[in-house]
Amino acid sequence: MKQIINKNEVQETPSKKLTIKTAINIDQAKLELKKITDRTSGTIQDQAIKVVDEILKNVSERGDEALKEYTSRFDGFLAEKFQISSDLMLKAWKETPKELQDSLLLAKQRIEKFHSLQVPKNITYTGPHGESLGRRWNPVKKAGIYVPGGRAAYPSTVLMNAIPSYVAGVNQTIMVSPANSKGELNPTVLAAAHITGINKVFCIGGAQAIGALAFGTESIPKVDVITGPGNIYVTLAKKKVYGKVGIDSLAGPSEILIIADKSAKLEHVASDMLAQSEHDPLASAILITTNKKLAERLPAEIERQLINHPRLKICQESISNWGLIVLCNDLETCAKLSDTFAPEHLELLVEEPKKLSESIQNAGAIFMGPWSPEAIGDYLGGPNHTLPTSGTARFAGALGVETFMKNTSLIDFSEEAFNENKNAVVHLANSEGLHSHAESIRIRDSKSY
Template sequence: MRCIRDQTIAKDQLKRLSRRTTGEPQRKAIQAVEEILENVRVNGDKAVKTYTQRFDGFLPDPISIPPQTLKQAWEETPEALKSALQLAHRRISDFHSRQKPKDLSYEGLHGEVLARRWLPVEKAGIYVPGGRASYPSTVLMNAIPAKVAGVKRLVMTSPAGATGALNKTVMAAAHLSGVEEVYRIGGAQAIGALAFGTESVPKVDVISGPGNLYVTLAKKSVYGQVGIDSLAGPSEVLIIADHTALVEHVAADLLAQAEHDPLASAILLTTDDNLAKSLPSHLEAQLKDHPRAEICKSSLSDWGLIVVCKSLENCIELSNAFAPEHLELLVERPQALSEKVKNAGAIFLGPWTPEAAGDYLAGPNHTLPTCGTARFSGALGVETFLKTTSLITFTQNALEATEAAIKELAHSEGLHSHAESVNIRSNKQAN
């Protein structure tokens, strides 16, 4: 990991890290994704099966996994893992049930009734990544908010291994979460199937869940055809640490991010020069016999960064500019410092709150904005699967009290019939 002490250089390096999926690789991927999506739109299951065989090494015939197989996966799950999944399910459900928005209705100045009603989408598609690792936690973090929102039909896709078998714990989590429709497909072709519908896969209204570059670009392309949660890129953590932070905690938390993916980014901003100097040796020690050591080393080498700052205010300034997905505050007064954070997907306060707690079972969602998008977006939530409808009820008195203003605005826009639709109700002719 590169260590920097110059704040100007640090800003430039953080900008580089936030753009780690752009450039020529993305341009080539966009073209490939568009071809895949169009083929799936036109040829349905045939295209999905062809791409799955080409990219994942097996022919998904059938594409779907029977509910009984999901139930069997749950029944065969070891008891300790069952208990962990159930605890996570309870905590995530409890948190998301508290964030469900309420309808509103009130009477206006002239007796009119104005309201807004929240309604769930009918069908939601959940994408669960596979490949380098399997993520039952992602099943919970996507299915639970959809269920809390009231979505009647959940459709899940996830890439299977070369044998065509889906990870058993992923299937167990689907069963626990009440997901009965699961399809063993991944990549851009799975997003296309969810967006357009095929002979086997139903068209959905919203697609949620993280994925690789191809999945993200596919979600971006089909947005408008369907809703999406966000454009989640490679994961990232930024740790702000002072003299109170334990170097072994910092090293472990950085590696917890780096082990996700070679494109994952792990960053330390610290006011403690000794921490910065001792960190590399602790990282090396913890990487000894690490099962994902090569992924970690690639991530830290290409996208890791240590910045020594003069003050915590400098740390916050750099962090707010970077807008990290995960922000850990390993400082003496984390609560006070958190109040200065403007941009972050999730904030983890103090030495007893590793990011792993949030990834699995704290309660708030772990599907978060990445690559600087925390500047304008937040975590996946119940609202992701809801839509709002406005309800407007005017009385005659209310319309008569506002008709002059309505007509004035209509005429200002050159829309004659807008004004006339008010005139005709009050039996008046336009001047």
């Protein structure tokens, strides 16, 4: 973990498991934050792009045949067919322990309630000369959701992507997710797919799954929108197919930034940082604090909580490479640094979190106070957990119902409205040198201009 405090020298503090770096000032903090933002760019991305381009080309040209080859190569099993039957999903639900069933249903209820409030309203407006103007929303017909596999299973991702899709009114929702070497999907993932009414589930993952959804194959329908997080290959594939289909965002490795003052509890900060780092070796956990004692004691507390941790190596790599501690003189400076980074998840472990939140402009989600840890948002808070990463919270927000919808403008001018506005249209068209635009107005009226 790299530690930045306001001192006049750089020190390397030895640690039993974590390397802790001390830097000298806030400018150095900004530099370290930028390194974290850019951690997946450069050579790693350039190499991945070549792989993704080849995969997408093959899937586009060869369909299911290419999918079978990539599934065998990357996932380790030969697939005769990719689709999971609805009977298997129902079986997975029935065999889910009662406490877990109740937890999934509670999460579904809370997420559905929040997203139902997002459904955009159609607009109708009557202009000053009787013209009718409006905007009408409609869902896309088919949506594809990607649910990661690999290091962990994510039924929460099923809920967070499928629920806004059906709330939007999407006719068909298709899920893809990488299977294990036996060709099996996690049963809790299948149970979540069952209760959210997903129409079809396919056991494919990686860039090839994104290609299948974007182009369509013999067995997998082409969709209109693709959502859901994934590794660098999935993210780059979504970037490549954008324009042929809509996407939610280009989600990078996950991140949390915690702003803490003297009221924050050491064990809360450490556990919340580890809750982020256990996702992925590229995940980032950052503390910006006014509490010098907290900054100094945090590395040892993280080490203590890592004892016998089931995801020890992932956490160590994440914290050592992409963890960061910054000590600031005041909360105003903390907030400014946070806005510079624009975190995916922002926790405010301070005495007045709501007040501090008002000064924050750039964050995917803000968790206020000690009883709102980021894990609440991951599972059942209500707002979506698919959030902008790598600084994109400067211009983007969470996945929502609107992601699965599109709007159409409605223009209905009366003759009176046309006559009142025709001269202005002609002048504007002439200023752009577009003769036929102006002529399309003139031809509707016998008067000369």
